[in-house]
Amino acid sequence: MTVTARRSAPALEEARPWWYRWLQIWRSYVRNRTAVFGLAVVLGFTILTIAAPLYAPYDPTFPNTKDALSAPSWTYLFGTDDIGRDVLSRVIYGARVSLQVGIFAVLIAAIVGILAGVAAGYYGRWIDSTIMRIVDAILAFPGLLFAIFLVGVLGPSIRNAMLAISITFIPGFARPTRANTLAIRETEYVMSAQAIGATDWRIMIRAVIPNLMSTVIVQLSLAMSVAILVEAGLSFLGLGVQPPTPAWGSMLGEGREYISRAWWITTFPGLAIFITVIAFNFIGDGLREALDPRQRRA
């Protein structure tokens, strides 16, 4: 009996479909309440943002001058700003900018950073030193300063803000990727792939990158939370999205002037930033626990 059991065990392992591992990770993830909350918030905000035109009470850019600076009421749930625009509608539409910049800037940084890190770790020698010196140069700047400088030089716009954020996030992906690639390169499965004559490209795509994914995924959500903060900071300083497009950061910047008379202009978009950033943090913590078998809950 024991013999058959021992024989069938590896067979069972092979019979599991490829997505079985992801199912396990998912099961472990949903056991974590805060992580599920984070995911719900981000998904909810994404859907609310896409569907914004369907339910947003007012046009976020339309100035209702006669109702300027009115306090929250049933007509204007979150009140209105200095030229009478509905704060609730602006918060809803402002999510577009934050999520867009947060997600896309980080994805671009991740793609560039992973490719650079894998190339550096896999090929070594001058490719490695060239790439890593460039990464070090980016790291020498405190993040927000580099973004401000770059946007200052190129001119304030959402595209330049995204570019600046992307560049500052490249080291965060390139460095761990390189370190992991160095370790993966020495494994037996990579060596055997080399022995049977697989091309470098194939090895990197099929063997190296899939094994990096768990590190990268955790990094992605944490980076997105920081990117949203940086974008809000740039917009607050007037270096991100240009008016009249609503963005959470610029709403705070514009509302600062009226803080003594209208607390609602700055409070609600700030709360929106806070909740979103916390949600991405929760997702990151949840993913770290789910992906790392040592931390996985029983």
Place this chain on the structure above:
Amino acid sequence: MTALTPPPTACSFPEPGNCRDGGRPIQAYILRRLLQTVYVLLVLSVVVFWLARLAPGDPVLARLGYGFKSDYPSQATIDAMRAELGLDQPIPIQYLAWMGTLARGNLGVAIQSKKPVGELVWQKFQKSFPLALTGIAIGVTLGVTLGVIAGTRPFTWLDNTISTVSLFGIAAPSFWVGLLLILFFAVWLGWFPTRGYAPIGADSIHVRHLVLPGLTIAIGLVGSLTRYMRSGMLDVMTSDYIRTARAKGMAQRVVILRHALKNALLVVVTIIGLEFAAVLGGSIVTETVFQWPGMGLMLRNAVALRDYNVLQILTLVIATVYVTVNLAVDIAYGYLDPRIRYE
């Protein structure tokens, strides 16, 4: 960005046996770090110089007043001005010339005020420095205290509360925190002024202006510091020498203060280096919120006025401060934890 979460091994505490100052001398380590710093500063200056060339608009045309006067200057005038400014030289030569003038202490002139940039930056630095220092002082005091309280009582309600509150410090953008503080303490309670700066020596007014912006910077620091401090204390509290101290019958308070805290405080040194970027970023934003006339507000105004010369110099100065602080932190760490020198 990894600063958000404590690393898996939050910090390495010297085991008593490893503390002997054997092996490599500290001088070699300092020299190595100094050379690295010089290299980083050179790279910084190249990047800043090169990127500043990307700025839209032709400096030659700007100098000749094109745009104000309607006539387009003749090619001969343009060439003459180009040669005068040294812009006809290849980029590397231009870079060396620029570095040369910087080295001689000539940092150029600000576009609007026509004052020398070096003098302006120094004035602003004197205003930013006390603010950043206040922020760090409050932040470190709060962060260490909260971290120790949470780390010595893991998984109690007090620990949970502190961990939740520290999450607020991490996720709330500093400009929002600043505005909330203004709202509560300046607008509603009227305890502190809403904005502005008072020179040192103006009695208690200076301090009153300093409190809210200082607190804003501090809150940005407290979040991550508390987290690191907590996990550092947790590590230390389970170590052998703490068990020994307890076995000797030492009071809990003495164990924590004399043995655990001393080692866990090493974390603070590392964090100051890591989080100094956040402090700098925080002060840029905080100075704008409170209209504090320091380097952060100057940077923001330089961008708004398209004053590329000020922007360039200020970026370089702030980055240099950052790199220098990190050098100082590394050297301090080299003294405190000899193992670091072997890296």
